[in-house]
Structures are given as C-alpha cells and as structure tokens.
Amino acid sequence: MNHGGEIVLEARGLEVRLGGREILRGLDVSLRAGEMVAVAGPNGAGKTTLLRVLAGILAPSAGTLLLRGAPLDLRRRRALARELCYLPQETWTEFGLTVQDVVRLGRYPHAGPFRALRRDDLAAVREAMERADVAHLAQRPLPTLSGGERRRVYLARALAQQARILVLDEPTTALDVGHACALMDLLAAWAAEGRAIVLSLHDVVLAARGPNRCLLMHEGRIVGDDAPAAVLSGDAARAAFGVRLIALDEPRAIIPA
Numbered sequence: 001m002n003h004g005g006e007i008v009l010e011a012r013g014l015e016v017r018l019g020g021r022e023i024l025r026g027l028d029v030s031l032r033a034g035e036m037v038a039v040a041g042p043n044g045a046g047k048t049t050l051l052r053v054l055a056g057i058l059a060p061s062a063g064t065l066l067l068r069g070a071p072l073d074l075r076r077r078r079a080l081a082r083e084l085c086y087l088p089q090e091t092w093t094e095f096g097l098t099v100q101d102v103v104r105l106g107r108y109p110h111a112g113p114f115r116a117l118r119r120d121d122l123a124a125v126r127e128a129m130e131r132a133d134v135a136h137l138a139q140r141p142l143p144t145l146s147g148g149e150r151r152r153v154y155l156a157r158a159l160a161q162q163a164r165i166l167v168l169d170e171p172t173t174a175l176d177v178g179h180a181c182a183l184m185d186l187l188a189a190w191a192a193e194g195r196a197i198v199l200s201l202h203d204v205v206l207a208a209r210g211p212n213r214c215l216l217m218h219e220g221r222i223v224g225d226d227a228p229a230a231v232l233s234g235d236a237a238r239a240a241f242g243v244r245l246i247a248l249d250e251p252r253a254i255i256p257a
Contacts (some may be wrong), residue, residue, distance in 0.1 A: 036200060037214070038206075040204055044172065046219075082110060085167070151171075159239040165196045172206060218236070
C-alpha cells in the first residue's frame with residue numbers, strides 16, 4: 001500500500017530466531033514518510049520483535065534493514081537517534097527526576113552529554129509536554145505520578161526528540177480512553193506533517209483512529225497489509241484473533257461482531 005512519501009525505513013527478508021524458536025519468518029516491510037502504520041495481531045505474533053528490529057535494537061538473524069537506503073547498522077547510535085525514536089512497552093528512568101528532567105532527556109541526541117540546552121531545545125521540551133498533556137506536571141517527581149501519567153511523560157520525551165521516524169510499542173498502554181484517543185490524533189497530525197510512524201496496538205478499536213495502514217501479524221508473518229478496516233475485518237484477522245471483527249463507518253471503529 002503506497003501513500004506517496006519516500007521510503008524511509010525498509011526491511012527485506014527479516015528473520016529472527018531466539019532460543020531456538022523462529023519468531024519472525026521472512027518479513028518484507030517498508031515505511032514511508034507521511035504514513036502512520038499500525039501493527040496488530042494476537043499475543044505472541046511477533047509485533048514487539050518486529051518493532052525492536054526496525055528500531056535497530058535487535059539484530060535480525062537474517063535479512064537487511066535500510067534507513068533511507070543505507071544499512072541501519074552502520075549509523076552511530078546518537079546520529080540514529082536524531083532520525084529515529086523508539087519507545088518500548090517498558091520504560092525505566094531514574095525515579096529522582098522530575099517530569100521536566102525526563103522530557104529534557106529527549107534532547108540528548110541534539111545537545112549531547114555536556115552542552116547546556118539552548119533556546120530551541122527548551123522550546124521543543126515545552127511543546128512536547130504540552131502536546132502530551134503533562135506540562136502541568138513539569139515539577140512533579142516521577143514516583144508521584146500514576147502509570148498513565150508516567151506513560152504520557154515518556155511519550156513527551158519521545159516527541160521532544162523530534163525524530164522523523166517514530167517506532168512505538170504499545171504507546172497507549174495504561175492510558176485512559178480520552179488520552180489514548182488524543183494520542184492517536186496527535187500522532188496522525190505528526191504523520192501528516194511528513195513523519196513516518198509505526199506503532200503496535202493491543203486495542204484494535206484504536207486502529208480506526210489515525211493509522212492509514214495496518215500490518216496484521218500472525219505466527220511471525222505478515223498476513224495482511226492494507227487500510228485498517230480492510231485488514232481487520234477480513235478472514236485473516238478472524239483466523240488470527242479467533243473472532244470476527246467488523247468495521248463501522250460512523251463512528252469510525254473496529255469492533256467484535
């Protein structure tokens with residue numbers, strides 16, 4: 001499925017074997033500028049493994065990974081972080097830090113470890129906190145926040161990084177429905193500005209809100225690649241999830257039949 005932007009991240013023939021098990025099996029994936037791609041599938045389908053490979057965190061057992069046409073593994077880590085941001089499901093930060101301190105860490109790829117943050121860095125931090133709805137928590141220590149609030153702080157840190165490619169593993173985890181929908185709207189707006197976003201979703205209802213493409217995974221393979229409504233209401237999704245899903249036009253939603 002082609003949404004017109006240039007291919008910024010591409011995987012060819014990806015295979016991953018861990019502990020003697022084949023986790024990913026011969027995957028071909030491309031991500032274009034301006035796309036917001038949801039990765040859906042049942043537990044154990046390989047979603048997190050795929051995203052870790054795309055982010056350069058996990059080396060594949062076979063296959064190639066290209067960032068703007070060049071091998072991703074040749075990029076130095078800090079230079080890569082200026083182009084690609086990865087947010088895992090589980091995130092740890094020194095708990096003595098305040099919310100503002102944590103979000104400022106997103107500027108490390110630009111500022112480095114020794115330079116003080118400049119005006120543009122501080123502006124990026126403020127904007128990220130506002131867009132993630134944590135600006136009012138700026139001086140709060142991280143341990144005093146709820147799980148959902150901490151998740152929004154880590155999302156703000158990712159936004160402050162200002163990478164053109166975002167790889168997000170279950171970014172709506174621990175968010176209430178209002179903040180989950182707001183996040184999907186925010187990411188869709190960022191994709192419309194030319195960024196490339198790929199995210200895994202446990203809640204398929206959210207796949208109808210923002211993503212313009214959906215990859216359906218089952219048993220380590222991609223078994224669907226099309227618009228979310230088409231993929232998730234099809235036979236492959238029914239086989240993967242063990243339940244039939246239907247797509248509603250108004251309101252936009254994908255729900256169990």
